[in-house]
Amino acid sequence: MSGSACSIVWFRRDLRVEDNPALAAGVRAGAVVAVFVWAPEEEGHYYPGRVSRWWLKHSLAHLGSSLRSLGTCLITKRSSDSVSSLLEIVKSTGATQLFFNHLYDPISLVRDHRAKEVLTAHGVAVRSFNADLLYEPWDVNDAQGRPFTTFSAFWERCLSMPYDPEAPLLPPKRIISGWFSLNSVLHLLISIINHCPSLNFVGLQQCDATTCHSDELVFEDESEKGSNALLARAWSPGWSNADKALTTFINGPLIEYSKNRRKADSATTSFLSPHLHFGEVSVRKVFHLVRIKQVLWANEGNKAGEESVNLFLKSIGLREFSRYLSFNHPYSHERPLLGHLKFFPWVVDEGYFKAWRQGRTGYPLVDAGMRELWATGWLHDRIRVVVSSFFVKVLQLPWRWGMKYFWDTLLDADLESDALGWQYISGTLPDGREFERIDNPQFEGYKFDPHGEYVRRWLPELARLPTDWIHHPWNAPESVLQAAGIELGSNYPLPIVGIDAAKDRLQEAVSVMWQQEAVSRAAIENGTEEGLGDSSESAPFSFPQDIQMEENVEPARNDAPATTWRYEDQMVPSMTTTLVRGIHEEASSDLRTSTEDSRAEVPRNVNIHQEPQRDSLNHGIQQTARNNNTFRQFNLPMGLGNAEDSTADSSTSSSRRERDGGVVPVWSPPASSYSEQFIGDENGIGTSSSYLPRHPQSHQIVNWRRLSQTG
DNA sequence: TGTGCATTGTG
DNA sequence: ACAATGCAC
DSSP: OTTSOEEEEEESSOOOSTTOHHHHHHHHHSEEEEEEEEOGGGGGGGOOOHHHHHHHHHHHHHHHHHHHHHTOOEEEEEOSOHHHHHHHHHHHHTOOEEEEEOOOSHHHHHHHHHHHHHHHHTTOEEEEEOOSOSSOGGGOOOTTSOOOOSHHHHHHHHHTOSSOOOOOOOOOSOOOBSSOHHHHHHHHHHHHHHTSTTOOOGGGGSOOTTTOOOOOOOOOOHHHHHHHHHHHHHOOOSHHHHHHHHHHHHHTGGGGHHHHTTOTTSSOSOOOHHHHHTTSSOHHHHHHHHHHHHHHHHHHTOHHHHHHHHHHHHHHHHHHHHHHHHHHSTTTTTSOSSGGGGGOOOBOOHHHHHHHHHTOSSOHHHHHHHHHHHHHSOOOHHHHHHHHHIIIIISOOOHHHHHHHHHHHOTTOOHHHHHHHHHHHTTOSTTSOOTTOOOOHHHHHHHHOTTSHHHHHHOGGGTTSOHHHHTOGGGSOHHHHHHTTOOBTTTBOOOSSOHHHHHHHHHHHHHHHHHHHHHHHHHHHHTSOSOOOOSTTTSOBOOOOOOSOOOOOOOOOOSSSOTTOOGGGGSOGGGGSGGGHHHHHHHHTTOOOOOTTOBOOOOOOOOOEEOOOHHHHTTTOOOSOOOSSOOOEEOOSSSOOOGGGGGGGGOSOOOEEOTTSOEEOOBOOOTTSHHHHHHHOOOOOSSOOOSOOOOGGGOSSOOHHHHHHHO
């Protein structure tokens, strides 16, 4: 067997043995070398946060032991360049094939494309598969063959495709290890030993070091261990646990999903998102199992059950759509899909930002959510909407700051989903929310947490406040506050911004935004400029510093055993990496509590670069010729110059200070990342916009429906 | 089997 | 904020 085909199965965010097409292909082809490469520097700013790394660590261990019991082991590699690591493994194993499953985030699209090119050039046959989606993004198009821009149309199409999603594959019964022939024998031996707990030869667990050794991967540092220890009480990473979670959900809470979905505080969601993020369970399996229930309940005439299924499937659909958008608009994690928002004068206020992170905004529902997020890495979807919409609409902070904080703190942090979520909230999707609409956290509070239990759980300082006032303590009579032991402004803050003030400020900002947009458009039409750039939008990005959180002000304890959570845990670990050290030092010298209204200026003269032809992003997984006008134009994330910062053009990391001392976000991509790839592609078209058109029905200026009725 | 007000959902 | 739906009469 050993002399025959040996293939590498490259695991990434598909950490499962069941319904894993790449693994199945490897097993079918002969001997398998299973590999995981840990190269977080490739992700640039999106270095995974603490809790996400914790999950990954356990998920990998779980996968490794599954693979061992099937007859092989998981080779782990620490690397700064996945592709060269793969190449090394090819050389040391003599593998002739590489199999992996598709990912759709912009960094992976480019990296995987390169992997395909490089390995093919070395004579390796490379094949990749769909394991993450019901349908590949390029298979879902409208009647004209164009990609959808709105979710509902997209999802409608998905549900009425002429063919069903592939049926899930069973796990392999046995895997032939791709080491030299002795190894397969050795592994058989090991798996026997592993099944007998009294014989635990630690050394034998490793794969043969002379052929291909595994690196020990480090996913947490000492300071993170204590905080991470608590996570294991609530979560069990790993594909078979994911499978259990799925079964539990489908046979239990699913039928009530519709009824319970507005409760912030109950265990009625599927809790599948972190499992799905790491591919521990396949969406196709989820879909199939849910479909079975759907048929069952439809036959029984169970309306609530049917509604629940539709709603749950819709959230699966949103996950699909996030990949779809990311694929079709590779910059959707850093620039708004509707162009007008790039002219929005964001409030660059680190004090606001800090208050939001700490759960000290003075709005109980928002604060409870932010405390929960910090303590657990988890937030109910509804509460995510509440806190993020507060962030964007009331505080008017740049949405990408919030997105980055979510990325750093969420257990299920997922670039595509989070980008979709924040764009939706920010009103930058063609069918997103009205930007001008502010949701009042007080009313939302009574909607999602009618008895205040959620607030009391996470804000113990409000625990004794009666329900009548729990979502608006600032209105409570002094006597009530006193009885509850609350002194506003002292042990619980007054609202950081009043809702009425926020509405006024938002209106004003929106009119500034449209003005700027008009100016820009006129400039483009006159041909005097190539177009204006974004302010904090497509402009390079950095997170505000403020990482060494000075305070020893411990937030009030909740009743959970949270005493070992240290305050720094709430901070943003990935920003302390050397990647952005320079930014912090420069910017922190200027840190101050900003004034009420420090807004970013809209920079002028930002270079407009071309978006690559889509094919170049598809890492060869799509064969359809795209010779038409699918090119769009994009600002590149790297080296954007503008009038005030032209010297930053060639540097990979820089920041720009605003007149008020706020720091405009600056993107510093990892060297040699995808931006180069994009620059190389000159297939762009003139100056047409890369932004999506706004969907008419979501725009209040013209009411199409009414027009057609009167006509 | 209409009109008016409340409730609900909005990706 | 608004449209669509649900219910009282």
